Amino acid sequence: MNEKMNLTETRLILNKLGVIPNKSLGQNFLIDRNILIKMINEAEISKEETVLEIGAGLGALTTELEKKAKKVYAYEIDKILYQYLKDKFSISTNVEIINADALKSNIPPHDKIVSNIPYTITGPILENFFYNSGENSPVGIMIIENSLSKRISDIKKYKNFSRIGVTFNAFMDLINKYQISRNCFYPIPGIDLALIKIKPKTTLNSFLKEPMKRKFFIEFIAGITPYKNKTFSNSLKLFIKNKPSLALTKQDIIKFFKSNSISDEKVFHKEIDELIATCELLFEYTN
Ligand code: SAH
Secondary structure, X not given: OHHHOOHHHHHHHHHHHOOOOOHHHOOOEEOOHHHHHHHHHHHOOOOOOEEEEEOOOOOHHHHHHHHHOOEEEEEOOOHHHHHHXXXXXXXXXXXXXXXXXXXXXXXXXXXXXXXXXXXXXXXXXXXHHHHHHXXXXXXXXEEXXXXXXXXXXXXXXXXXXXXXXXXXXXXXXXXXXXXXXXXHEEOOOOOXXXXXXXXXXXXXXXXXXXXXXXXXXXXXXXXXXXXXXXEHHHHHHHHHHHOHXXXXXXXXXXXXXXXXXXXXXXXXXXXXXXXXXXHHHHHHHHO
């Protein structure tokens, strides 16, 4: 594709393949070479590194990754695009094209995820590939919805204090963020995008180092952030009430609040470490 990757060529290939871009699969193809180069530069891939690409599409990014990485695992769910990629990279010695749902696959170990991911599954991708890997999380260079990139960037802002914002910042650091015009894609998506570079936290809170506890924390944050404007204790009571599997009686709840001092600040004023600490208390209490 090289320098010629542009709108005309992308449309031509899609036409030839008979592919009508599928919205629910987040099929918006990158047609701007400058963004592609920016992604590759941000990724700082060394010859020792293995890269995962989720949703390779027509392989524009894959072609660049192939030049830089030791190994590239490129997942593509669409059968026709997969077949196209398979042919395109048939003689490649380091690119492996895999026709599967990246969210449901057993993915080989990798150092970095470099992808213009399907925007429809950003949340699950963050959870599966970054939070669930704990300390072994890869570095990520990805294009996501601009509104999401804002929510992970400054959770001190009331607007950004959200499930995705808090969870992201418990596990990851946002290193860089650049807004990208929607005109850099075909078809033009209904949203603006952002290129983000993310890294696992250098020191992950010890509570989040265990899979079971991580899972509980992710549920905990999903359960209290909808009540960010309530007091912390009320949001906790609502979380407990909405999660019958905790199996806490009214008495248990009273006892939990009595034996632990839970401040009555509003949820959105809480620091992440305080949220983790209370989550840990509740985990210990219920396990
Ligand atoms: N990276 C390409 C394509 C981006 S569009 C480019 O920048 O041009 C997103 C791609 O992800 C589409 O090709 C779509 O078919 C694919 N896709 C969507 N859901 C997927 C999933 N669950 N697993 C793997 N690929 C997926």
